[in-house]
Amino acid sequence: MAETGRAALFTDTGQPYEIREIPLPDVEPDAILVRVTTAGICGSDLHVWRGDIRVAMVGPGARIMGHEMAGRVYRLGANVSTDSLGQPLKEGDRVIYPYFFPCGRCYQCLRGEFNSCPTRYPLPPVVDNFPHFTGAYAEYFYLPPGHFVFKALEDLPDEMLTPINCALSQVTFGLHKVGVTFGDSVVIQGAGGLGINATMVAREMGASQIIVIDGIPERLELAKACGADHVIDINEAASSFERINKVKEFTDGRGADVVVEVVGVPDVIAEGLNMARVGGSYLEMGNISMGKLATLDPSQWVWSNKRIVSVNMYDPWILPVALDFLRRMRDKYPVHKVVSHKFPLEQINEAFQEAEWANKQTAVTRACIVP
Numbered sequence: 448m449a450e451t452g453r454a455a456l457f458t459d460t461g462q463p464y465e466i467r468e469i470p471l472p473d474v475e476p477d478a479i480l481v482r483v484t485t486a487g488i489c490g491s492d493l494h495v496w497r498g499d500i501r502v503a504m505v506g507p508g509a510r511i512m513g514h515e516m517a518g519r520v521y522r523l524g525a526n527v528s529t530d531s532l533g534q535p536l537k538e539g540d541r542v543i544y545p546y547f548f549p550c551g552r553c554y555q556c557l558r559g560e561f562n563s564c565p566t567r568y569p570l571p572p573v574v575d576n577f578p579h580f581t582g583a584y585a586e587y588f589y590l591p592p593g594h595f596v597f598k599a600l601e602d603l604p605d606e607m608l609t610p611i612n613c614a615l616s617q618v619t620f621g622l623h624k625v626g627v628t629f630g631d632s633v634v635i636q637g638a639g640g641l642g643i644n645a646t647m648v649a650r651e652m653g654a655s656q657i658i659v660i661d662g663i664p665e666r667l668e669l670a671k672a673c674g675a676d677h678v679i680d681i682n683e684a685a686s687s688f689e690r691i692n693k694v695k696e697f698t699d700g701r702g703a704d705v706v707v708e709v710v711g712v713p714d715v716i717a718e719g720l721n722m723a724r725v726g727g728s729y730l731e732m733g734n735i736s737m738g739k740l741a742t743l744d745p746s747q748w749v750w751s752n753k754r755i756v757s758v759n760m761y762d763p764w765i766l767p768v769a770l771d772f773l774r775r776m777r778d779k780y781p782v783h784k785v786v787s788h789k790f791p792l793e794q795i796n797e798a799f800q801e802a803e804w805a806n807k808q809t810a811v812t813r814a815c816i817v818p
């Protein structure tokens with residue numbers, strides 16, 4: 448009997464996940480089969496589940512979703528003996544890895560712009576096709592030949608490792624790209640997984656002042672504990688005008704040096720741009736749902752020399768940097784609280800219901816699945 452592993456299969460918006468046993472793939476000589484220990488429910492997973500992004504549009508079939516995860520080496524390909532930093536790697540070792548795979552054979556990869564490789568992250572293949580385990584909501588995940596992988600020590604609990612390969616690395620790379628520097632004032636729109644991580648990272652990058660905006664009290668409390676100087680509750684400052692004015696109050700009437708968008712709703716962009724100072728920068732990372740439009744007045748940022756930087760995914764070097772950051776920061780910030788809820792794989796449908804924040808309140812910062 449071939450060995451199998453459980454996976455939560457997704458077919459289309461509105462359909463519940465279904466748990467099924469899937470045969471384990473034969474591991475190619477340069478690949479690794481990972482036993483997933485924890486998988487996060489990221490904002491983008493909610494976009495797919497909610498139907499903002501329709502994966503079924505690319506063709507019918509069951510797929511394994513999820514991308515934020517950590518695990519242990521279950522089976523090493525015959526040619527793999529080290530991680531991407533040359534550390535010896537063996538079965539059972541804890542690992543973190545990007546969930547996307549730059550091809551190494553294109554114009555962007557040649558220039559070292561791995562996060563812009565056009566084929567780095569194809570929509571997940573249907574589960575029937577080799578190597579079957581191509582998403583996080585399953586017991587296993589297949590790292591194909593050419594992957595990047597990094598050994599993680601045993602000193603952090605699984606749920607703290609989970610957000611590294613998406614939320615933490617994403618915001619670390621984004622803040623690096625937009626050029627946050629010592630003394631900057633930073634506004635963060637959204638205090639979910641990305642926003643909370645961005646708060647800590649901006650603080651450690653030397654931001655002089657951090658202002659976090661959200662509508663969920665638990666998230667705003669956590670933002671404060673993670674380094675925010677000020678929070679703006681959208682239920683109290685209910686209009687865009689009020690919120691922009693609050694940011695101006697906190698920044699001597701100027702506006703912030705850098706504004707970071709990690710809400711994932713196009714409506715917040717115009718507001719965020721107005722929160723940046725003349726000559727300031729806007730970092731756009733949250734809006735990933737295609738076809739959602741925003742009404743913007745470009746003259747507003749041309750006349751005021753505002754810079755817009757959009758960032759999706761990250762270069763692989765950021766992963767060990769993010770891991771090191773987390774190890775150094777775990778006693779300084781309540782990083783263990785970023786993952787606020789845990790569910791077994793069988794309860795993945797409940798987990799998504801619980802994590803959903805559109806049109807309702809949730810106390811979840813990050814929920815994770817323990818397959």
Ligand SMILES: [Zn+2]
Nearest residue numbers: 489491515613
């Ligand atoms: Zn993500």
Ligand SMILES: [Zn+2]
Nearest residue numbers: 550553556564
């Ligand atoms: Zn490429």
